[in-house]
Amino acid sequence: MTAFRKVKKGISLLLCTFLLFSVIGIPAVAEDKEEKKDIPKIEISFTVGESTLKINGKSVTVETPYVVDGTTLVPLRVITEAFGAKVTWDEKTQGITLEYKEVVIKLNIGKKTAYINSQVTELLQAPELKNSTTMVPLRFVTENFGADVSYNSQTAEITVVKENTESNSIKDYALILKRTTKDYIGDSYHKWHMPMPKEMRLRDRTFDGYYSYFVSDDGKREVMITIKDAESSDTPDTVAQKLIAIAKEYTLIESTKKVDKSHSEYYFVKYKDKEMTYEHKGYLSNGKIFYALSAVDNGATAQEKQVMSDIIEGFVLNFPTDGSVEDLSDVMSDGYRVFSENRMKFSLKVPADWIEVRLEDKENEFIFGRIQSNRLVGRIGVEIYSEQSGQTIEQWANMDRQHNIDMFNPACIIETSPVAPINVAGVSGYSYMIKMDNKKEKIIMNDIFLMKGKYRYNLTIELEESFMNSKDYYNAVLNSFKVEEIYVEDVGQLTRFEQKNDIFTTYEEKNLECKVDIPVNWNREEQNSTSVVFFDPESGRGVNIFTNENKNADPAEKVGRQLKNYMSEEKGAQILDSDDYEINNIKMYFFKYTLPNENDGNFVYTAYIAYGNGKLYSIVFTTPYIGDGKETATIFKKIVDSFKFL
Structure with a gap:
């Protein structure tokens, strides 16, 4: 099962709309089965008395761990490298502060008193300094971070394992679910809850909470909760149709309309294949579609199958406030979530109602977007790259600014600012602004460029002007952006x-x-024997070349003018240019026009009509209106000028 398909990043707020609609537009149900992946985990293993440890599969040589009165002390570096924990050292008090997710541990060299989230506790052994290396009690720190510690008396090997949830939330879901005693789990922001899937782990949860995936250790029991924004055409019947369409691909057991315990109507299907039995329900509520899906191995016991049925039947669209439900929501009181990327060492605030666009094959690019009335009104993007020899951050910013000016339609650009110095959370960098009008809304794009250690950061905050003025999202996001030095x-x-x-x-x-x-x-995508399409998924540019019969052998100019007149009568169409054109001894006629699109704004089309080989050729270029700039014109001209008959 999978919630999101692989997507690529667009070049602007308008072009990024394609990405977001490709993500939220799919029903995110059991269309495909997710490849079985190992549950992400942190692992430390070593033998007492040896200086080489295995940290997350990598050999690391450190100050040799040792045992004092039954307590194993290890270098602080072991903890920071394994968990990605943030460390603060106070030279005056010899104090150590460790921060991991929502856990804050405070220790002092030579003192057995420690604090866990401000709660005082006693250590069996105080932290020490050995050869200028800070040594801390392994079991105390790692167990409070949610790990399990085991010791093999025969080999003297110590192993620390912490299983994680794949998520960029500041919440440690694995630790929360490991310690919870509650019988229900849910999301107070998205307003749902269900019986706790016991003996199952929260394998994956998207940052925006639109997808939560639970799975047992043996992979024979799964629960998936998926949310998507409803489209204007969605009704309870269309939700039912989507579920029925999925069930038809399997052996159908049950298909019916039901009402849950909270009196909400939903559609339910039950189906199976050779391996698993699935129970699947779908709701349409408050502009969103909710899907709850369970899967259980066909060889499971009757009791195990009933437990899975009870979980799906118990899924309801409300969230009790009596404390009986473990809350997965990480939305803060100010209406933001904190996105924390431990590997790339950055964090920032994102509005709670923004959607995360997962770029599954790109670990150094991150995108968030805001959909309002089927229109993208905001985008936040973060990109991280290694330092580039011979190029300063200021030069990078100027190059990016010029590239965008060349790429965007000059008719859309209202205002640009020069590249100027900026300081973000103590990190110096440069930024610039471009203000555009895409014929529907004015867009303000701010690009910020920073350098920390050996890596460069590009933060983009792009908002419709009206949306930006109503809520000061720009300052909230910018002021929350924090970076730490990445380990090369x-x-x-x-x-x-x-x-x-x-x-x-x-x-x-x-x-x-x-x-x-x-x-x-x-x-390249071949449509049929008379048509081929070439397109750039990054920019939205493309060209369609197709042929038609021309029994009357009408000249290209005559046909081109007829087509131009026909297109000019289309609602909202505007002819921008037209003329004869000749290249490679081929006489053509071209006309350029715009057509509006309800969701994605205007597009610009340039059609070249030619006659040859007894056929009528149409070479039709397309680009988003906002992307019809100098760069696009250069590319399109090179393509059409290369056209030849065989």
Whole structure:
């Protein structure tokens, strides 16, 4: 089962809409089965008396751990590398503060008194300094971070294991569920709860809370809760239709409309395959669609199957406030969540109602977006790259600014600011602003560039002006952005992908009897024997080449003018340019026009009409209106100028 498909980053607020709608537009149900993955975990293993430890599979040589009166002390570095915990050292008091998720531990060298989230406790052995290395009690620290510690008396090996939930929340879900005694679990922000899936782990939860996936250790029991924003066309019947369509791919057991314990109506299907039996329910409520899905191995006992049925039946759309439900929500009182990325060492606040766009194959890029009335009104993006020899942060900012000015439609750009110094949480950098009008809303894009250690950060905050003025999201996000130095040995080289729009490859389309040069980073998709499409998923640009019969052998100019007149009558269409064009001894006629799109704003089309090989050729370029700039014009001209008949 999977909630999100792989997506790529767009170039702007408008273009990023494609990404967000591709994510929230799918029903996020059992369309595909998720590949079985190991539950993410932190692991430390070593033999007492040896200086080389295994930390998350990597050999690390440190000051040798030792035992004092039955307590194992290890270098503080072991804890920070394994857990990614933040450490603060107070030289005056010899004090150590360790922060991991929501756990804060305070220790002092030579003192047995310690504090866990301000609660005082006594240590069996005080922290020590040995050879200028801070040594801390292993079991005390790691167990309070939610890990299990085991000791093999025969081999003298100590193993520390902490299983985690794949999430960027500041909440430690694995620790919370390990310690909870509550019988129910839910989300106070999204207003749902259900019986606690006992003996199952929360394997994955998206930062926005739209997806929560529980699984047993043996993978034979699963529960998935998925939320998506409803579209204007969604009704209880369309939700039912989606579930029925899924169930039809399996052996159907039950399909019916039901009412839950809170008197909410939902649709329910039960189906199975050769391995698992699934129970699946869907609600439409308050502009959102909720799906609850369980899967249990067909070989499970009757009691185990009943437990899974009870979980799905007990899923309801409310959240009791009597303290009986373990709350997964991490929304703070100010209406924001804190996104914390331990590996890339940054954190920032994100509005609670914004959606996380997961870039599954890119560990150094992060996107969040806000949908309002089927329209993207905000985007936050973070990109991290290794330092680049010979290029300063100021030069990077100026290069990025010029690239965007060339990329955007000059008719859309209202105002630009020069690159200027900025300081974010004590880190110096540079920023610039571009204000645009995409014919629907004015957009303000702020790009911030920072350097910390060996890595560069690009923070983008992009909002519609009206939305930005009503709520000061920009300052809230910017002021919350914090970065720490990344360990090069942990992350390695992160290279910025540069678009290869200046490198072309030739395609010979034998069915169409023509050839054309296309940028190497564009994708090709053959529609049928008379049509082929090339497109750039990063920018939204594309070209469709297709042929039609031309029995009357009408010249390209005549057909082109007829098509132009026809398009000019389309609602909202605007003809921007038209003229004769000749290249490679081929006479063409082109016309350029815009057409509005309800969700994605205006698009610009440029159609070239040519006659050859007894056929009528149409070469139709498309780009979002906001992206119809100098760069797009250069690319399109190179493509059309390369066109030849075979």
